[in-house]
Amino acid sequence: MRIDIITIFPDYFAPLDLSLIGKARTSGLLDVRLHDLRSWTHDRHNTVDDTPYGGGPGMVMKPEPWGEALDAVTGNAPSVPRLILPTPSGAPFTQADASRLAREPWLVFACGRYEGIDSRVAADAAERMPVEEVSIGDYVLNGGESATLVMVEAVSRLLPGVLGNAESVAQDSFAPGAMDNLVEGPVYTKPAVWRDREVPPVLLSGDHGAVDRWRRDEALRKTARNRPDLLRRLTSEDLDQHDRQV
Numbered sequence: 050m051r052i053d054i055i056t057i058f059p060d061y062f063a064p065l066d067l068s069l070i071g072k073a074r075t076s077g078l079l080d081v082r083l084h085d086l087r088s089w090t091h092d093r094h095n096t097v098d099d100t101p102y103g104g105g106p107g108m109v110m111k112p113e114p115w116g117e118a119l120d121a122v123t124g125n126a127p128s129v130p131r132l133i134l135p136t137p138s139g140a141p142f143t144q145a146d147a148s149r150l151a152r153e154p155w156l157v158f159a160c161g162r163y164e165g166i167d168s169r170v171a172a173d174a175a176e177r178m179p180v181e182e183v184s185i186g187d188y189v190l191n192g193g194e195s196a197t198l199v200m201v202e203a204v205s206r207l208l209p210g211v212l213g214n215a216e217s218v219a220q221d222s223f224a225p226g227a228m229d230n231l232v233e234g235p236v237y238t239k240p241a242v243w244r245d246r247e248v249p250p251v252l253l254s255g256d257h258g259a260v261d262r263w264r265r266d267e268a269l270r271k272t273a274r275n276r277p278d279l280l281r282r283l284t285s286e287d288l289d290q291h292d293r294q295v
């Protein structure tokens with residue numbers, strides 16, 4: 050997969066050189082290219098923003114640099130990327146979106162700042178490529194870079210070979226499976242006793258069926274406590290299926 054990121058803060062993406070994503074880039078599994086939007090400005094101050102038409106607070110990102118940047122990054126290529134625009138007003142980004150986007154060969158992320166990017170940029174790009182406005186949550190950030198880091202990690206970890214353990218993807222929270230929409234239950238490792246706190250004995254029993262049943266119960270319990278909204282999505286059929294497995 051190729052991922053292009055256009056931003057005025059390329060250094061924000063240093064974390065993509067680290068850990069499993071860094072290794073995936075080194076191995077060629079993932080091709081991440083960073084682009085400084087100011088490379089497509091032509092004035093002495095490398096201006097990327099201006100005052101909003103209609104008045105109001107803050108500044109808006111000018112369309113010209115974005116248009117030139119997107120033309121340069123996506124033009125003269127044998128294929129067309131999917132353009133992802135992080136924005137508070139976007140569609141909620143979910144694990145299903147991460148799975149879907151992980152199947153795309155080429156993604157371009159446009160990181161806005163200030164009050165956002167002139168809306169004509171997305172409209173113009175949509176004439177040449179699929180464009181998605183996406184939000185990572187109902188809170189306000191200062192720009193699209195943090196959201197892009199989140200989405201790039203959520204997508205990249207699903208690429209074959211990146212995690213190196215297909216099992217862990219399959220057992221993720223929100224991963225499709227027997228009990229969709231449940232969060233992960235508690236996890237433990239050595240020592241068996243720590244500050245007088247014991248690991249649940251079932252996990253030391255060697256009874257894999259009992260361990261599986263305990264983990265499902267704990268996942269249900271934690272979901273009910275922390276994410277009751279997810280439980281409401283579970284149909285009675287899902288719960289019946291769980292009961293049969295307990």
Ligand SMILES: N#Cc1c(-c2ccc3cc[nH]c3c2)n[nH]c1N
Nearest residue numbers: 135136161185186190192193196
């Ligand atoms: N995705 C996302 C976002 C943002 C966001 C994205 C882009 C810009 C550009 C200026 N301000 C921004 C905020 N805030 N909260 C989210 N969930």
